[in-house]
Amino acid sequence: MxxxxxxxxxxxxxxxxxxxxxxxxxxxxxxxxxxxxxxxxxxxxxxxxxxxxxxxxxxxxxxxxxxxxxxxxxxxxxxxxxxxxxxxxxxxxxxxxxxxxxxxxxxxxxxxxxxxxxxxxxxxxxxxxxxxxxxxxxxxxxxxxxxxxxxxxxxxxxxxxxxxxxxxxxxxxxxxxDPVADYADLMQSLFDFDAIRALFASGFAMRMDSMCAITGPYAREILENRLGAAPGTVTHAEPLPDFGGMHPDPNPTWAHELMAEMMGENAPDFGAASDGDGDRNMVVGRGIYVSPSDSLAVLAANAHLAPGYAAGLKGVARSMPTSAAVDLVAKSLGLQAYETPTGWKFFGNLLDAGRVTICGEESFGTGSDHVREKDGLWAVLLWLNILALRRESVAEILSAHWAKFGRNYYSRHDFEAIDSAKADAMFASLREALPGLAGREVAGLKITTADDFGYEDPVDGSVSRQQGLRLLFEGGSRAVFRLSGTGTEGATLRLYVERYVAGPEGLDEDPQAALAPVIAAAHALGAIEHFTGRVTPDVVT
Structure with a gap:
């Protein structure tokens, strides 16, 4: 009734x-x-x-x-x-x-x-x-x-x-x-499972941390059952109502158990983690962390190695806060690169219109035109496909990539659960100051442009304003300020910092050290401590 x-x-x-x-x-x-x-x-x-x-x-x-x-x-x-x-x-x-x-x-x-x-x-x-x-x-x-x-x-x-x-x-x-079967079949249609199976058979070792969340059954079926990875490759594989007390966010802060293993003496060849609902990913090599922005660029540069992308890419897209590393790949391949606001819905229009094949966000989200969401396991499997055919380590692949394209040092600093009124006041103050910042020098960096990012969708003509405050410095460095809408209490300030180094020198610095001047300039210009009382971020990725 x-x-x-x-x-x-x-x-x-x-x-x-x-x-x-x-x-x-x-x-x-x-x-x-x-x-x-x-x-x-x-x-x-x-x-x-x-x-x-x-x-x-x-x-x-x-x-x-x-x-x-x-x-x-x-x-x-x-x-x-x-x-x-x-x-x-x-x-x-x-x-x-x-x-x-x-x-x-x-x-x-x-x-x-x-x-x-x-x-x-x-x-x-x-x-x-x-x-x-x-x-x-x-x-x-x-x-x-x-x-x-x-x-x-x-x-x-x-x-x-x-x-x-x-x-x-x-x-x-x-x-x-069955929640897994159709998705696993889709993955098998996109990637060279024979090559990946041979990679595991050769002794290649991997750790996949599903963080007691939804990807556990998917990763077990695909990695262990279909691809022959050793039993136990997938850890924290059982989805639990409280995620086993874990914070299911695949970044170096919350996936600390995986990070400790991958940076240890007996680390596997490859490590990965996914989040609560399976749409995010973190990739780690033996002794080396791969930033989401670098991962997106490497995947775009090597996607042709997977059968599902052998015909080449139609274009690439990234969210505005994501580093410009993938733009350099697109330029070398003669592809259009789109810069959109944060939110997968903006990629959806480009994907539906056939303008792009691969897209990604700095917040550990990467995907392609196979679905209309970011996809954590998809990114992990594309990495495995690349590793299986190139037969190089993650560190070697990154080094070769930076030698060819230069390196976009990049990091995101999250200040969580800030009082919303204080966060709004900080943004209002910085937004008001934007018109007068061009030409100013802060922490040894000269500002070339300061704006509030807006986007006109090339497919439907819709306009999105106030998508992030951008400070661009001479030489390609930049800082971006955004308030995240994914939390449930207070506000999360996300500060994104980037510095481009063309090479061949300066490609092996610690990212936080390489970014120190940009971080200092951003803190000064945003008056972060004044408005929030914070100096140290809760999460650094």
Whole structure:
């Protein structure tokens, strides 16, 4: 029986670039999840439609899935395809949307944020192309959430999500699918599994840290079962509701166990980690860390070694805060390089229009036109494909890359949980000062340009303003200030610093030492300590 439940708007249900993220207990509150899902269905329509549903397995994932299924049925959806156990990595969900040509998908995740009853939860809607909903859709959902007065839900028993197969929920079909199989088949179609299998057979050793998150089952199936990596190659492989107490963000700070192993005496040849929902990656060689910006550039320069990209790339794209390393690769290959705001939805337009093949963000996100999300395991497998054919170490590949293209020293400094009012005040002060900064010298660096990055989409003509404050210095150095929208409390200041060295000298410095003048200039110009009371970042990548 369909029940109509009276409700009232709940303030703050405004989705960001990655959906609606709040503390788990907020989502578990009376009517909170239901209000948002009804606003979503009212906006995109549900009657007669088919959706994909799944999540990263964090706390409340299972209960939220049952609520969403019953609401989909009550709103007239024809079918929901859901991963077994309500599990799906974000890239696997994007693939299922595209593979089954559905009307979109609902993904339950807060990505790289911690999980648990006192941690974070999130819900986002992906469009029929498999990519995140554009701002016009998320704004419409938010507007609807501010006027909602009731929601519809089917009164029914829970669906058995542990059993693969089809079942009825009211008039709606629910198809429970293996969350891994279709995605693993896609990866096998893109990469030279025979060559990678031979690499592992030769004694090549790897460690894949899945951080007790969603990629564990995917990595085990692909790396250990299909590619023959040694049992135990994948660590922290069981997805847990609280990620085993880990912060599932694949960077040197939070993936410290992997970093310690890779920098140790008996390190494997290759290391990698992925995040809560499987869309981010970190790559590490024996004794050497690979920055996301360098990883994107190396993948673009060597993608032709994988069967799925043997015909060459159509173009590349990077988010504005990401280093310009991939731009140099594009120039050498005669490709167009696009610089977009942060957010995978901006890449989606370029991918759908056939303008780019590979794209990436500095926040450990890389992907291609195979889905419309960033994809952690995809990046790891492309690295393995390159290593299998080049038969060089990660360090050797990086050294050769820098010798050819020069090196973009690069780092991101995160200052987390800053009081939002103080963060806003800092940005207002710096934004006001921008017009008068050109020509000024700070910490031995001369400012050539200072602006607030804006973007006009070359596909649909939409304009996005105030996407990051940029300070460009003579010689190619720069500092970028952004406030992140992926947290659930306070504000996160992200400071990005970059310095280009053409070589052949100066390619082997410690990145933080090489970037010291840019860091000093950024702190002085942004008055970070004055506004936030902070000097040292919480996370350095």
């Amino acid at each position: 369909v029940t109509t439940v009276a409700t009232a708007p709940i303030a703050g249900q405004k989705p960001g670039t990655s959906g609606l993220r709040k503390k788990t207990r907020v989502f578990m509150g009376a009517h909170y999840l239901e209000n948002f899902i009804q606003a979503l269905f009212d906006t995109v329509g549900a009657a007669g439609k088919t959706f994909v549903l799944g999540g990263d397995g964090r706390y409340f994932n299972d209960r939220a899935a049952q609520v969403i299924l019953r609401m989909a049925a009550a709103n007239g959806a024809a079918k929901v395809i859901i991963g077994q156990g309500a599990l799906l990595s974000t890239p696997a969900a994007s693939h299922l949307i595209r593979l089954n040509q559905t009307d979109g998908g609902i993904i339950m995740s807060a990505s790289h944020n911690p999980g648990g009853p006192d941690a974070d939860f999130g819900v986002k809607f992906n469009m029929p192309n498999g990519g995140p909903a554009p701002e016009a859709v998320t704004e419409a959902i938010y507007a609807r959430s501010a006027e909602i007065s009731s929601y519809k839900i089917l009164e029914a028993a829970d669906v058995d999500l542990g059993r693969i197969g089809e079942t009825r929920l009211g008039a709606m079909m629910v198809e429970v699918v």
